[in-house]
Amino acid sequence: MIEMKEVSKWYGTVQVLNNCSTSIKKGEVVVVCGPSGSGKSTLIKVINALEPFQKGEIYVDGQAVHDPKTDLPKLRSRVGMVFQNFELFPHLSVTENLTLAQIKVLGRKPEEAMTHGLKYLDRVGLMAHKDKFPGQLSGGQQQRVAIARALSMDPIAMLFDEPTSALDPEMVGEVLDCMMGLANDGMTMMVVTHEMGFAKKVGSRVIFMDIGGRILEDCSKDEFFLHPENRQARTKDFLNKILAH
């Protein structure tokens, strides 16, 4: 489904991705973790070309992201993305947030887009808030609307960029529940998160990145958590620190 081959990226002279290769099969839930500045977010942002990269190849459902001839807006419309800061459109109501891209990008009729959008809004349990504006919702609710907005586009995969990092602790659960439901339904997902509980429950694989944008570990969830003796020293150190409390 998603294939990365030796992808490197620089900001000026600073290298943020260093020869990253991995592949994600249909239905896999891949959790990306690592210290800040290790390039986790960049790793998922190059997949839908929100960030350009200088070296390597990426294929999404067979389409070459690195090929200048590829219709990137069209490719992006097929990959859902959820951001750390929700990024709902504040000047539009919840339903308009859900339907805008369906109508303008996919060319759906307004009624069709509405029915479709509301189906997903119902799924994230926010039907009662359909006429509100983003500013009237809590962080957790906004993030669930953002998930519904991405799902309304019928994506072939979903990318999550630290979806719970900007939330109050008591709202993390509702968003994770939402994501677990999605994972259990077989959605292909790549999730940048520090929520190790989420990784343990629904993750299929874990990618661990370290400073300099290198992929240090890329293994199954069980291998990652149950066999710490096989991990590199840097990974063990990181896991000890975040799992200590």
Next chain:
Amino acid sequence: MLGLDLSFFNWDIISKFVIKGFWFSIQLTIIATLGGIILGTILALMRLSGKKWLATPATIYVNGMRSVPLVMVILWFFLLVPAGFYALIPGGSNNRAEISAIITFVAFEAAYFSEIMRAGIQSISRGQVNAGRALGMTYSQNMKLIVLPQAFRNMVPILLTQTIILFQDTSLVYAIGAYDLLKGFSTAGKIYGRTEEAYLLAAVVYFVMCFGLSYMVKRLQNKIAIIR
């Protein structure tokens, strides 16, 4: 003290001299605001396009206009554009000064509105732009549907403040003899030999209108602060 006598001023004078000028000043303000915002937004988009062949001419235009006094632009445009140009516009030959003023104001104010819109566009976070892109929107869809509506909304108070300044500046068209609010009063003053009184009354009208508008902008700003 000054021996002012305002009694000469009556409805007859208002309807004969003032209304016509007042109407033109309002017309000029509205057209220059709308035209300036549209043209200014285009200039702002050119400057932010990241393409040199678009950004450079827009930058030169904006900085050029902002470095020259408005009254000079008004004069130059009026003096340099040949009469044949006005003949192309219906009724143009009889209203050379007025038409010249409208075109000049749109062109001049566009430079100022462009700076406001540029600040507005830059106030929209990268995250919002990325959200639109991630949903598959093209650059122009993103601008039209996500960035510009928010930029415009954020800038409404400043755009209105600029409109108030613009309204005051419309009095500069006296330089080319266009018939605006000020001209209306001064004509009446001259005919009745009451120049000082006429200018005083003109000042009162400008003051009341601008003060009223400023007050409305302040209220609007408070309202927007609550919504956010």
